[in-house]
Amino acid sequence: MIKNSIYKLFLPVVLLVFINAQIIELNNKKVTILKDEVVIEVRGLVCSFCAVGLQGGLSSLHNVDKEKYNNGVLVDIEHHFAVIAEISGKDINIDEALTMITKSGYEVFTVYTNRSGEKVEVRNFEVNNN
């Protein structure tokens, strides 16, 4: 019983430290950000069929690790964010990602990165609907 509790409590923490992951809470969901991942909160991202366009656009960026998720991108329409997996040691161009999201018909609310593996960097954006 005690051994089981120790595993439940400490194993995730040990694993997170080992893989340089950070956890944030995004729209009532705990989201793990790995060192080579970018998480983008997208306003109005609820339309499943429209998520295909966003996913395709983000997948086409340089340095996306297409071996992970769906061609390197996971879109969560229930909690309104996208996760982009980067090739290890190579960063995607965040500005290109933001442009791609705008072209996909959405606005970016917040970008979360974990470049150092030790701290989450947060960038907030103004929203311009048109």
Next chain:
Amino acid sequence: MDMAPRWSGGYGFQIRYESYGSDLTVNARDINASFFHKTYFLEGVYTWDRSARITLKLPYQIIEKSDSDIFSKNNSFGDLIIAVPLKKYNNYKSYTQNIGVTPQVKIPLDEKMTNVTGPFSGGVSLSYSSESFSFYQLYDIFSWFYNYKDPLLGLDINLGIHPYHDNATNKGLFVIWDATCRWENSYTIIQTGPAFMLYNQNIMMRAELKLPVIETGGKNKLSKGVYMNIGLGFVF
């Protein structure tokens, strides 16, 4: 849902089959006549950016009529419909909405139809739709004006829920309640029924069935009967 493709340069096409018709009048009388209308549509859409897109609908119709044991069947292209949906979007934290204005034209491709409706028909629709993860609603009021025929006024209402979605595979299901009202000259119809939309990545299938709950017209006006629609669409 009605919003795809909303990305710049997005395009798609759909093949669709619809049918309606009956051998009873709007008052459910048998007058030894029938009218059945089946149409195959090839539809396309191109999106410049989310605020402006163009759609084309090319119908191929099969009309079967009978009147006092005289039966006729006519296969022909219907009216080509070209529309330019213009939308104003607003994205919020947990939902998206848009209002739209859609000017549209019908161009008859068959001489027989030109004689009925005229060489050119114009229409306009005003719409509002909003979608959250679990709920979808669409209200669309539309009108058509013809050269040789009375105008038509219509209203579409779609209320839907989203009972299943898988983020990892982008597969899911929408269940929608669809109601359509149309008024033209002395004819009024209100049809309603369920619609189901299944999607898997960029492929979508929609099936709907509507029954006339109110239908009024001349005493010998044949009912439109059960309306069925099934479509398979792809976006890129």
